[in-house]
Amino acid sequence: MIGRWLDSVGRDFVRNPILMLALTLVLLQVLVSVFANVIAPHDPVAQAVEARMAPPSSEFLLGTDKLGRDVLSRIIHGYRSSLGIAFSAVSVALLLGGSLGIWAGYKGGWIDRVVMRFADVLFAFPIILLAIGVIAILGTNTASTVVAIAVVYSPIFARLMRAPTLVLRNTDYVVAARSFGAGDLRIIVQHIMPNLMSVILVQASLSLSTAILLEASLSFLGIGAQPPAPSLGRMLSEGRDYMFMAPWASLFSGLAILLASLGFNLLGDGLRDRLDPRLRGID
């Protein structure tokens, strides 16, 4: 079944240019971050003192920053850090929020009420304040950035998984499975989860897009990953200090954030159209 599904998605990519563009962007960026060590032409922290704020050249393709570090290499390593944080955070949110949502929808009753009220409360906070709160508690480092972003996205996945589960638990095949004596876990894994795959795929992709922006905002504000960990948001922030002497540092790191976020957003948008036309327009 999954093979056939993949096959039809595969055919669609060829027909759909936006999805094609999105997939290329995303794959390229994932490859860049996985092989950052191999691809980066220079050491991202090595300082070429004689070439501070050097404009783009054949040696430094995107120029160097205030300390003479290669901007391209720093962006490549920044990708790894940004995508890594976004992936980890969205996975945690999906596992935690998603399971709670499915559980709430499946069980109903007071469990549903408690889980959903808790999601409502988390939803009430403006995103940045929730993230700032978590970071204030855990301190400014990479791990707390992951936790902060995961906390922001968990209620989204909880809500998103709950609604279809509520409908699915009363479908004939679930009732039939239960009458054959299937346990809750078996029903959820075998009969409910496969029906949620398209929603999960779309939302995970869209969430990655905004999680990348949130991570960049936090490191721009100086409360994300701390030096020496490379970070696109902090590069942009530092580059502003000498924007008029060497605009390339800020310019290209911002462009990198935009492209990373754009790739996942286009992918989610295209998948949404492809997998469930009824979901269109829900942002």
Add this chain to the structure above:
Amino acid sequence: MRGLIFKRLLDLAGVLLGVSILVFLMIRLIPGDAAQVMLGASGDASEAQVQQLREKLGLNDPLPVQYLRWVGNMAQGDFGVSIWTGKPVMDDIAQRIGVTAELTFLSLLLAVVFSIPAGALMAYFRGSVSDVVMRVITITGVTMPAFWLGALLIFGWAIWFPNWQTLGSIPPFSEDPWSHLQRMFLPTLTCALPVIASLARIMRSAMIDALGQDYIRTARSKGLDEWTVTFKHALRNSLIPFVTALGIMAGYLFSGAIVVEQVYAIPGLGRLMLGAIADRNYPLIQTSILVVTCAFVVINAVIDLLYRVIDKRAGASA
């Protein structure tokens, strides 16, 4: 109707209670000893000082007692004092929150003014080629990092309008309205642009939904031209999902404002809170989060209620 209002108020109270409990737990969730952490991890605070702060923050009492005392104090207008200056944190917040709130409000205004016609036009000119192009443009707008856009605008303005000051604190409206608005312009634009793209997309899908309804077919069969049908009949009915999205966007804009303030070096709430994180001034962070979140919850609830009272159809389906 009265039942609905009562139910909404109950929901509102529940969310406010939940928000206050979470914010209350903040200090208690700090790994290790909160008093020790606040006085600096370096360990140069004496045991007596730590003990004193713990006493002052009431950290030695049982949690429910602490919570009730905290809420009780706030009810009497006491929101806690800065652990460094001893000044009431509310004084600092009140002084800084104005510009952030204004930035949020102006961006929301700008976003509404631009996204409604943009979304409607996108629906009017829907079609395969223009749709693909508009989609890529609006999604690029949505994913545009506000701080990058801000940095680019500052850079561009310095070249095109060398006399237009872009950075630093903004003179109050009452003293110099013109230069106040001029200074607010770029931050507002920076904050609003991603939201304009987002809202325009929502407006476009709402319009396309509305254009598929029966009353539109009736209007068309009466011989009305497509322009009138789109901008008079469909537009009005598309505003319902649009208004629902506005509440979410307001919170989003506030988050954006905190970041944009940093870009333009505006001393607003964002700068205050970032300073408080660095200083470990938890009472200040706690109160800022609580006040702003509660304000959003209450405003959203009031708008939701008003909207249901006005729109009978939405009220009936609730």
